[in-house]
Amino acid sequence: MLIVEFMRPSLTVDRDYINRYQECIDVLRSSVAKNTDLDFTLVSGLLVADKLDRRRGMDETLPRLAKNDMKALEWHGLLERAEAQWEEFLAVLVARAPEDERLAALHGRVTDSASVLDLPPVNNQT
Secondary structure: OOEEEOOOOOOOOHHHHHHHHHHHHHHHHHHHHHHHOOOOOOEEEEEEEEOOOOOOOHHHHHHHHHOOOEEEEEEEHHHHHHHHHHHHHHHHHHOOOOOHHHHHHHHHHHHHHHHHHOOOOOOOOO
């Protein structure tokens, strides 16, 4: 089970928020461990937030949590990954139906969003 915690963009992660995130994952892990008939046993976490490096001590805390499968990712990293995955998906669809104007338009909007979000261009290797 993946627990994704989305922190409001522009807020800075602090120790209190990290402690609540860690406690949430720990409580869920404990509940899953007690329910032995579930089809899964792994509970991991992903915290999506801005400014992960702004508070003192985060450079030690976040890697330590990551070793315990509680990872953190900044919003721009999540958006870059999403844009790249959708760009690749839409490129395949357009290649399969190049005459479909709806797909071509959508593909163009996703490509244009990279410049709006100030994202690097996607490397489309075939």
